[in-house]
Amino acid sequence: MxxxxxxxxxxxxxxxxxxxxxxxxxxxxxxxxxxxxxxxxxxxxxxxxxxxxxxxxxxxxxxxxxxxxxxxxxxxxxxxVSFALGRSCEMCDPLRTIPELRELLRNAREIVYTADGTGGERFLAALDELGLAEEIADRLQPLAPGEPARVAAAGKVDLAALPLPLILATEGLNPVALLPAGLGTDxxxxxxxxxxxxxxxxxxxxxxxxxxxxxxxxxxxxxxxxxxxx
The missing domain is CATH 3.40.190.10 (Periplasmic binding protein-like II)
Known part of the structure; x- marks a missing residue:
């Protein structure tokens, strides 16, 4: 066959x-x-x-x-598929509320995401919804597919904005925040x-x-x- x-x-x-x-x-x-x-x-x-x-x-x-x-x-x-923020750290209970998410993003040094694809576009739209797009623009870095998870797992950047399954599948990378469905990132x-x-x-x-x-x-x-x- x-x-x-x-x-x-x-x-x-x-x-x-x-x-x-x-x-x-x-x-x-x-x-x-x-x-x-x-x-x-x-x-x-x-x-x-x-x-x-x-x-x-x-x-x-x-x-x-x-x-x-x-x-x-x-x-x-x-x-x-939900969207999440991943970091090289021990497994923890991910943040889930809008105020917690805003604080995490504001305090992040570098945030990487996939330049092309549905997830990256929706993440940028969510930042607009959160009122953070301009405030943290200088800390956002678009990367090629596969790179955000790799560099975040290696601890080279603070956060990776990715679909939750990609974070869970990457050794050394754990979800620290889940983006609420109301932000339109699912x-x-x-x-x-x-x-x-x-x-x-x-x-x-x-x-x-x-x-x-x-x-x-x-x-x-x-x-x-x-x-x-x-």
Missing amino acids: TALRLIAPLAVRALVEVLTKRFEAGHGLPVFMNFALAPDIGETVIGGDAPDLIIATPDVMAALIAEGLASGDLHRPFGR VDFSMSLSTRGAERDAAHDLLNHFSSKDNDATLKRHGVARFELK
């Missing part, structure tokens, strides 16, 4: 790898994984890539469905089969595996919550 292929956002890479290895062990079928920044996934598929399973933001999925590149009938929610990811994948029984098995409630505890451990598609 031909191997399966999937594409998913970098923000949930560690989680997708765990779920995929579990599927491979149970089905004896390899799955090749490709990861990209969330905004690039649609362009990758439209550009000719044809994975069986696609995980992307709902708006990207809607565009792929409209283009006839993904199945509308099989479109399902995957998970909601990102939803949904999934469907490509029109190619919709014709394959094994691809349906993979989609069902990723949808299974049996994996909800694993999602939670990786900082991802289930949600309902509107």
